[in-house]
Amino acid sequence: MRLYAICVYLFLYIPIGVIALFSFNAGRHASQLQGFSTKWYGKVLSNPFVMDALETSLTVAFTSALLASLFGTMAAVALQGIKGPLRTAFDLLIYVAVMIPGIVIGIATLIGLVTVFNQLNPLIAAIWPEGFEAPKLHMGMGSLIAAHTMFLMALVVIIVRARLAGMDRALTEASSDLYATPMGTFVQVTLPMIFPAILAGFLLSFTFSFDDFIIAFFVAGSETTLPIYVFSSIRRGVTPEINAIGTMVLAVSLIMLVTAQLLLQRGGKKTK
């Protein structure tokens, strides 16, 4: 039984380990180890295409995780207090957002936004003052952030709601019995208790957005995110540079995840 478990863990981690190992390989060939070197990391860090893609990915991940945490938490708090059709409608929206495959979300966003933009652009041009060039709506970083935020909001609502459900109702009741305003109760009682969940939601959202390929593939327009860059490089062949990028990407996700995990666990103990 234990031997079996060890085998499964090896299966899970050997491929990742191999990538990390070969990223420090001095040799030009991707599959022969020839001594230790960090030169591929240097190459990656001085490659302007990689750096541009990294910057795009970080901007998109940070912005969409921030928006999703804010609006998702607001929605989760409001949903806690209501019943009826509005609640049912939101539950359904969240269910749809999570159930529909990412590829269909990507396609729908692409053709939906392009169709809407095609209707809006002549309108904007018509009302724009003479002599200035009218702005044209197009697919790009904005549409990518909007698409990621939509999906991640659903994720944040689920995470924050789970924490709200585990909270002791008596605490908020006590607070309002002691004449705290609803806002006061929220800031002093509810918020500190759900904060670890919000932060964990933010970190998970960031990781998801940073790693997402399929939605970005359809929605990013002419922008290149890091996963899109890696995907197109792999199509051109396996190189030590990809190993170095991959190792760095995995390391970033790993740090985010361990932090999120710790936050969820510590927060979980406190509210029990």
Add this chain to the structure above:
Amino acid sequence: MTQRTRNWLLLAPAGTWFLVMLIIPLTVVLIFSFGERAPAGGVVPAFTLEQYANLPARWAAFKNTMTLAPIGTLSALVIAYPLAYFLAVKVDPKWRTILLVLVIVPFWTSILIRSYAWIFLLGGRGIPALLGWFGIEGVRLINTPFAVLVGIIYGYLPLMVFPIYVSLDKLDKKLLEASSDLGAKPWRTFLQITLPLSIPGIATGCMLVFILLMGEYLIPAMLGGGKVFFVGNALVDLFLQSRNWAYGSAVAVTLVVVMLVTVTIYMRLINRLGANRDDVSIM
């Protein structure tokens, strides 16, 4: 400000966002799927079932998806179950948390990089070269259904382990003691107590993995080398290469409908088995 107003204000941003970025786009896909292809690449509004009538042209993609998704789900289940059992029942509790985290973490890291790792391992200079040393020559692994299956299991194993672990962890261990006190052999205890009580976890795990596999694009694209393609690959081709939006929309709608129908039938079956499905979140 009344509580009602406050709730409306709190829900307004999320609601608007879902409307503009989810409901409207999905409606456009549905409308386009009944349209006709415009010469320039767009869609001419119409009401025709022509696109749906053309679906058999992409039959192979549906067939591959509906074969490899269930096979991948079942393989992941077979590999995940003993591990989940080990983590929930056998392992020393002080190691349990760290071992669980180690299972879940890969799921949240880039599936792109993890599939890439297998291009590396299954490619000519990876495992086939290793086998060559042992005198087994000419093995081709990359760009085969087998490679896609390995990628699927590797990618989705964590998602399968976690729900099964949760249902096994909730199981009252006294039942197992009672069973053995009453003289049942270990395998009988397993078949009559442990396995039936872990059905909710199995059901959740299988459903999560199956749903994600139905929309898979990356794994077949990277490990199948254009020979093993899923509906996802057909969709990328239709929208980004041939730009046939009307037909692509019909394929996308069909994918979602097939997925919903399969999941509904599946849930009926599971409920008939008499198990209450527990919702388990992944993290």
